[in-house]
Amino acid sequence: MEFENKTYIITGATSGIGKCVAKELAKSGARLLLLGRNLNSLNKLRDELNSPNNHDIAIFDSNKLDSIELAVAKFADKFKLNGFIHSAGVLSPMLLRDLNLDKMSELININLLTFFALAKATLKHNRYVKNDTSIVAISSMAAFGAEPGLSLYGASKAALNSAVSSLAKEYAKKGVRINAVAPLYVNTPMYDDFVNNFISQEAHKSKLNEIMPLGLIEPSDVAKSVLFLLSSQSSKITAECIKISSGGGMMKFKWKIA
Amino acid sequence: MDKKIAKFKDTIECDEPITPQTPLDSLAEWDSMGKISTIVMLADDYNHTLTYDELKELKVVGDILDLMNE
Numbered sequence: 001m002e003f004e005n006k007t008y009i010i011t012g013a014t015s016g017i018g019k020c021v022a023k024e025l026a027k028s029g030a031r032l033l034l035l036g037r038n039l040n041s042l043n044k045l046r047d048e049l050n051s052p053n054n055h056d057i058a059i060f061d062s063n064k065l066d067s068i069e070l071a072v073a074k075f076a077d078k079f080k081l082n083g084f085i086h087s088a089g090v091l092s093p094m095l096l097r098d099l100n101l102d103k104m105s106e107l108i109n110i111n112l113l114t115f116f117a118l119a120k121a122t123l124k125h126n127r128y129v130k131n132d133t134s135i136v137a138i139s140s141m142a143a144f145g146a147e148p149g150l151s152l153y154g155a156s157k158a159a160l161n162s163a164v165s166s167l168a169k170e171y172a173k174k175g176v177r178i179n180a181v182a183p184l185y186v187n188t189p190m191y192d193d194f195v196n197n198f199i200s201q202e203a204h205k206s207k208l209n210e211i212m213p214l215g216l217i218e219p220s221d222v223a224k225s226v227l228f229l230l231s232s233q234s235s236k237i238t239a240e241c242i243k244i245s246s247g248g249g250m251m252k253f254k255w256k257i258a
Numbered sequence: 259m260d261k262k263i264a265k266f267k268d269t270i271e272c273d274e275p276i277t278p279q280t281p282l283d284s285l286a287e288w289d290s291m292g293k294i295s296t297i298v299m300l301a302d303d304y305n306h307t308l309t310y311d312e313l314k315e316l317k318v319v320g321d322i323l324d325l326m327n328e
Contacts, residue, residue, distance in 0.1 A: 125271040170291070174271065 001029035002231055006132075007079040007163040009072065009122065011034045011060075011114060012088030014041040016188030017138055021226050025109035026050040028227070033075045035060045035068070035088075047081040059101050062088065064136070065117040068213050072121035081122050083134040083176075085226060086115045093198050104152060111156035112163070119167060123176065131175030134230045137164050138222070139182040140244060147152045147199065161241050170238035179237060183244040185219045213247035262323045269299045278320030300325055 003025055010025075012018035012037045013034040022032060026049040036042045042057040049055055058071035070177060072081075089111045096102065115137055122128055122135070142150050143157035161180050169180040187189055195204050225242050228234055263276060272285055272293035283287045293313065300306040306325050316322060 125268045126273075130273075173289070173291070 002227075003028040003030035005006060005029070005031070006082040007033075007232070008082055009035060009075070009084035009118065011035045011084070011086050011118065012138075014038065014045050016087070017183075017186060017222045017226075018085065018087030019045060020223040021042045021087060024047060024223050024227055025230075026055065026218075027202075031055060031079060033058060033071070035071060037061065042201055048204070060114075062114045063106065065113060065155045066110070068114065068117040070123050072118070072127075076122075076124075076127045081125075081128045082099045082132055083128070083136070083230060084118055084122055085138070085230075086118060087138045087139065088114060089140075091150075091153055091194055093194065094152060095149055096151065098154060107152055108156055108172050111153070112159050115160060115163060118133045119178075123171060123174075128176065133174075133176040133177040134234075135167075135176065136226050136229045137161075137178075137180045138226075139180040139241060139245060141165075141182050141184040141248075144243075145184060164241065165239040172238060177229070177234070177238040179227045179234075179239070180241040181222055181229065181244065183217050183222050184212055184246055184248050186222055188219060211248045215246060217244055259277060259323070262326050263319070265299075265326070266296070266319065266322055269295050271295075274321050278318065278323055280319045282316055282322075296322060 006029070008025060008030055010018055010022050010032060013022045014036045022034060022045065026032060032046060032049070033056040034042050034055060036057070037059065039057070039059055041057070046052050046055050046057055058075065060067045060071055084208055090107055092103065092107050119135065122133075133244075137160050139160050140153070140157040141163050142154040147154065161182070164178050164180045168176075171178065195201065222244060225244060228252060229237065229242070259278075263278070265322075267273075267276060269270040270285070272287040274285070278281070278288075285292070297313070299309045300308050304326050308325070
């Protein structure tokens, strides 16, 4: 199996894309450390994975970045790491007039700074497998777009892409590859929230084909690209961002408010 | 001494065995990244600001260990 005896950390593993990646990796023999906010959801997920006893779980709080180092240190004492997938993220569409420092910090902490904290914790000397480590950040097409209400989210994902390419250059000599996957709309709880709260169901139905001619993206579509970037099939690919646009370009939904 | 060597190895992420006599130029990890990490380590942990002129004079691992004084 492709990921037999490989060890990965996943954030945001209990829902959406992260959950799908966790299931696929476990199916292919990987050992996982699942990071999340909620102990019950983490336990429930672990029980659903292949060989539950292979995997560890740890609670982390994105507003306390030190908790990531603690969780990783404990796990890395037992196993050398082959990389991580940063899938935790929040969308929080907000207009400028509704932004405040607390909301901004929370989003930047989860979407961007958690990635840095996890990279720092993973890429400590002797914690990762030289020449066999691959890191994937889940970004978004919003990083390349210009949508009202997604200024902060888009900025956080654009920053994430930038971090990915810089760090990839920093660690190429050590044989560490760092890439991003940037999908347009993915069929996840995050997307359901967005559709229900920010655009009308009608607009959604009538516009979806126009926005994404190849159809709404499923978490498994994203997971396939993630597994490709983790696998030896992409051994020469780094500092790259795979866009999954489903034939669309931008996020052209008409907002209820606009 | 062993502690200092371990700390320096950790700083530049070197897996080879090294001694104070090891020439720095023989270490693959003594590249620009390794030098920057060493400068930061000396500044943060030993309050020593390494000047460019000092950096040029460093020949062997022991030269760095000498700067690692609490």
